[in-house]
Every structure is written in C-alpha cells, then in structure tokens.
Amino acid sequence: DVCHDQNKEASKMVYPGMLPDHFLWPIKALRDRAWLFFTTDPAKKSELLLLFADKRIGAAKALFDGGKVGLAVETASKAEKYLEESISEEQKARKKNMDTGPLLDRLALSSLKHREVLEEMYNKAGEDARPKIVLIIDYPKRFFNEIRPMLIDLNRPLPESPFDQ
Numbered sequence: 001d002v003c004h005d006q007n008k009e010a011s012k013m014v015y016p017g018m019l020p021d022h023f024l025w026p027i028k029a030l031r032d033r034a035w036l037f038f039t040t041d042p043a044k045k046s047e048l049l050l051l052f053a054d055k056r057i058g059a060a061k062a063l064f065d066g067g068k069v070g071l072a073v074e075t076a077s078k079a080e081k082y083l084e085e086s087i088s089e090e091q092k093a094r095k096k097n098m099d100t101g102p103l104l105d106r107l108a109l110s111s112l113k114h115r116e117v118l119e120e121m122y123n124k125a126g127e128d129a130r131p132k133i134v135l136i137i138d139y140p141k142r143f144f145n146e147i148r149p150m151l152i153d154l155n156r157p158l159p160e161s162p163f164d165q
Contacts, residue, residue, distance in 0.1 A: 016059035046089035053082035073132045080139040101154045108147045115140035
C-alpha cells in the first residue's frame with residue numbers, strides 16, 4: 001500500500017544536528033540564511049527550506065524532550081515558518097513549469113510529521129506551554145490541506161490524512 005509506506009516514511013525524522021541551545025547555533029543559523037540567500041532556483045530553495053523546517057521540528061522535539069519547553073516551542077514556530085516558505089517556493093517553481101511532484105510528496109509528508117510532533121508536545125506540555133503550542137499546532141494541517149489539491153492535480157498518491165477522521 002503506497003500511502004501506508006509513505007506515512008511510515010514520514011514517521012522518520014531528519015537528525016537536527018546542533019540544537020538552538022548550543023553556543024555555536026548563531027553561526028549555523030547565519031550559514032543557513034546565507035545558503036538560502038545564494039539559492040535562486042525556487043525548487044532548490046523549496047527543498048532547502050523543507051530541510052531546515054524538518055531539522056527545526058526535530059530540534060524542537062529534542063529540546064522539548066530535554067525539558068527546554070520554551071525554546072522548543074520557539075523552535076517549532078520557526079520550523080512552521082520554514083515549511084510555509086518552502087510551500088511558497090514550490091509554487092513559484094511550479095509556475096515556471098518545473099516538475100515539483102516529488103517535492104510536493106515530501107511537503108505533504110513533512111506537514112503530517114510536523115503536526116504529529118506538535119500534538120505530542122501539546123499532550124505532554126504543562127498548562128503554561130499549551131497556549132503557545134496552540135498558536136502553531138494548526139499550521140501543518142493548513143499546509144497539508146493546501147498541498148492536497150496540488151497532489152490531486154498532478155495525479156500523485158495522497159498520504160493518509162489524520163485530518164479526515
């Protein structure tokens with residue numbers, strides 16, 4: 001079953017590497033911004049933004065699991081901004097008649113994974129952190145629902161959506 005295999009694949013997370021609480025983080029963040037600045041191809045930029053989004057959501061999970069809830073929520077919020085920018089760049093690439101089908105597949109799966117991580121954080125968070133998580137928890141759902149018609153238009157297989165239940 002293709003959708004089941006895709007969802008299984010989505011459950012894997014990108015290793016975040018250095019976390020935002022590391023003293024060298026500002027240098028890494030500056031490198032990432034420079035990398036984005038010099039990437040002009042919208043499809044490549046979308047892929048790069050997706051990588052950064054996935055690394056940030058992985059970092060948010062690691063920070064949360066390590067008890068750094070405030071920084072975890074801030075990092076998760078940045079992950080969702082990167083994911084949103086990735087979708088925007090994919091749309092630019094598609095307008096230039098670039099084949100973005102595989103990228104859309106990954107964007108859909110990442111949206112589902114981001115939502116899963118945010119729900120897990122919400123369910124484990126204390127009452128003080130929950131209102132902050134609530135502010136960002138629906139972004140991945142919105143992104144997934146934005147991507148879904150694009151996948152349908154391209155006759156791409158749709159991953160199973162937890163939002164339909």
